[in-house]
Amino acid sequence: MDREKKKISRRQAIAVTAGAATVAGLGPTAASASATKQTMVDVVVVGAGFAGLTAARALRKAGRSVVVLEADNRVGGRTKPATLAGERIDIGGQWVGPTQTHLLALAAHYGVTTEQQYDFGDNVIDICGRKARYKGETPGLAPADLEEFGGIVAKLDSLAGEIEMPRPWLAPSAAEWDAQTVESWIRANTTGEPTREMLRGVTRAVFSCEANEISFLFYLAYIASAGSLEALIGTRGGAQDKLFTGSVWQIAAKMADELGDAVVLGSPVSRIEQDKDGVTVTAPNGTWRAKRIIVTAPPAMAARIDYSPPLSARRDGLSQRMPMGCVIKVAVAYKTAFWREQGYSGLVVSDRTEFGPWFDRGTTLTKGGALVGFFDGGPAQRWADRSAEERRARVLDDIALYFGDAARSPVDYVEEVWTLSEHHRGGYVAVPGPGVLTGFGSALIEPVGRIHWAGTETADAWVGYIDGAIRSGERVAADVSALV
Numbered sequence: 053m054d055r056e057k058k059k060i061s062r063r064q065a066i067a068v069t070a071g072a073a074t075v076a077g078l079g080p081t082a083a084s085a086s087a088t089k090q091t092m093v094d095v096v097v098v099g100a101g102f103a104g105l106t107a108a109r110a111l112r113k114a115g116r117s118v119v120v121l122e123a124d125n126r127v128g129g130r131t132k133p134a135t136l137a138g139e140r141i142d143i144g145g146q147w148v149g150p151t152q153t154h155l156l157a158l159a160a161h162y163g164v165t166t167e168q169q170y171d172f173g174d175n176v177i178d179i180c181g182r183k184a185r186y187k188g189e190t191p192g193l194a195p196a197d198l199e200e201f202g203g204i205v206a207k208l209d210s211l212a213g214e215i216e217m218p219r220p221w222l223a224p225s226a227a228e229w230d231a232q233t234v235e236s237w238i239r240a241n242t243t244g245e246p247t248r249e250m251l252r253g254v255t256r257a258v259f260s261c262e263a264n265e266i267s268f269l270f271y272l273a274y275i276a277s278a279g280s281l282e283a284l285i286g287t288r289g290g291a292q293d294k295l296f297t298g299s300v301w302q303i304a305a306k307m308a309d310e311l312g313d314a315v316v317l318g319s320p321v322s323r324i325e326q327d328k329d330g331v332t333v334t335a336p337n338g339t340w341r342a343k344r345i346i347v348t349a350p351p352a353m354a355a356r357i358d359y360s361p362p363l364s365a366r367r368d369g370l371s372q373r374m375p376m377g378c379v380i381k382v383a384v385a386y387k388t389a390f391w392r393e394q395g396y397s398g399l400v401v402s403d404r405t406e407f408g409p410w411f412d413r414g415t416t417l418t419k420g421g422a423l424v425g426f427f428d429g430g431p432a433q434r435w436a437d438r439s440a441e442e443r444r445a446r447v448l449d450d451i452a453l454y455f456g457d458a459a460r461s462p463v464d465y466v467e468e469v470w471t472l473s474e475h476h477r478g479g480y481v482a483v484p485g486p487g488v489l490t491g492f493g494s495a496l497i498e499p500v501g502r503i504h505w506a507g508t509e510t511a512d513a514w515v516g517y518i519d520g521a522i523r524s525g526e527r528v529a530a531d532v533s534a535l536v
């Protein structure tokens with residue numbers, strides 16, 4: 053096996069000499085020349101996000117030769133590092149919750165530690181003209197609104213309990229749920245405007261899309277894949293429980309370092325050709341030949357690749373119908389965490405702002421404080437094509453509305469417009485509208501010949517999250533290593 057690895061490595065070195073850029077997590081070199089050599093491996097993996105790196109790592113462990121082709125000049129996919137006030141932060145995926153056990157295990161393996169999301173002090177909620185400070189996980193709504201909202205959350209959890217992941221389209225009521233948007237369900241099942249606005253806000257914050265864009269079946273499937281709605285929206289004990297000291301992205305970088313020259317950056321795969329013996333994979337910097345291929349790009353991005361022969365009608369139909377959510381992530385650093393001095397936790401949920409929700413960035417920043425937040429769904433659609441200066445001004449205005457004028461004097465500001473990002477075109481996740489899962493859902497995971505699909509969208513738990521991406525990488529590696 054070692055010899056085989058060495059052989060592959062030498063062949064890859066030839067391809068590299070011919071123009072492909074090799075990597076480790078931190079040392080990207082863009083591909084420049086066109087390669088002429090064809091590299092042979094057992095499996096090509098498209099995408100060096102958590103799904104692709106996990107799959108490659110598992111296949112290697114199982115003794116298969118593998119190459120990971122990544123379009124970008126860095127690894128990590130929808131996780132990405134940034135520097136804020138001299139410290140490394142995540143400007144993509146960031147948090148981890150206690151039931152996201154696959155991510156926690158991977159972090160422990162690489163010695164990456166977590167810390168609690170800062171949640172001391174008062175949260176702020178400002179919905180339908182009523183502003184309140186509250187502590188803990190129960191939103192500070194008026195008692196009657198809280199009763200309705202609580203009842204709806206319980207109802208959503210109970211409906212989600214009828215779904216078995218990863219095949220929500222098989223649920224007894226799937227057709228009925230997939231025939232409506234979250235917005236139409238909200239209108240039919242709630243009466244109070246604050247409950248409606250809360251649910252719309254939750255949809256934006258969790259899916260980065262508007263309630264009128266997304267299938268109610270997919271919404272329930274997402275709840276089922278996380279265990280409960282509370283697990284999705286909660287800070288303490290929920291998906292925002294902890295963050296990683298020094299970034300979650302470094303875990304992807306460590307996996308890539310381990311894979312060494314099996315990860316080739318700057319390799320946007322443009323064509324996948326299947327024949328009776330294998331697949332030929334083309335990127336501007338080389339051609340690879342393999343027995344099987346795993347595509348981890350989300351459906352809308354995978355659809356930008358040419359396939360020969362063309363994909364099945366179901367798979368192509370699915371790809372045409374699963375757009376990415378719209379999101380811009382922003383981090384702002386200040387000389388001091390002045391909101392903490394005012395007794396605030398930093399969490400603000402408001403329907404008066406375009407920016408938000410936002411959170412305290414946590415305790416890793418030793419110098420001063422920082423906030424991190426999002427333009428999600430409609431606000432991201434409205435702000436993605438505006439200038440960075442306009443967005444920055446809007447963010448500072450919105451924060452100042454709750455924390456005062458000190459918000460207008462940051463020491464640093466970093467943003468990532470995921471919706472503009474060439475190889476992602478959005479996030480956090482792909483969001484199918486009505487009719488998609490029941491019509492085309494099975495094509496999410498079903499291989500098309502020698503092409504296998506992974507990525508967080510295909511997960512059986514924690515769909516849309518890093519943990520789900522890792523699970524999907526493990527699942528696809530087991531499927532593929534049984535075949536090659």
Ligand SMILES: Cc1cc2nc3c(=O)[nH]c(=O)nc-3n(C[C@H](O)[C@H](O)[C@H](O)COP(=O)(O)OP(=O)(O)OC[C@H]3O[C@@H](n4cnc5c(N)ncnc54)[C@H](O)[C@@H]3O)c2cc1C
Pocket residue numbers: 098099100101102103104121122123124127128129130131143144145146147148319320321322348349350353354357379380381470475476478479480481506507508509516517518519521
């Ligand atoms: C702003 C933001 C905040 C988030 N917050 C959290 C969070 O706090 N916690 C959490 O768990 N999750 C969070 N997520 C979601 C999480 O980041 C993703 O679920 C996860 O990273 C997806 O991993 P993946 O490997 O499935 O896909 P990706 O990371 O998208 O990887 C796919 C890779 O394929 C590459 N690619 C695309 N097309 C091609 C091609 N033609 N050829 C070669 N390569 C190609 C892409 O460049 C990419 O690197 C967030 C996401 C965003 C955007």
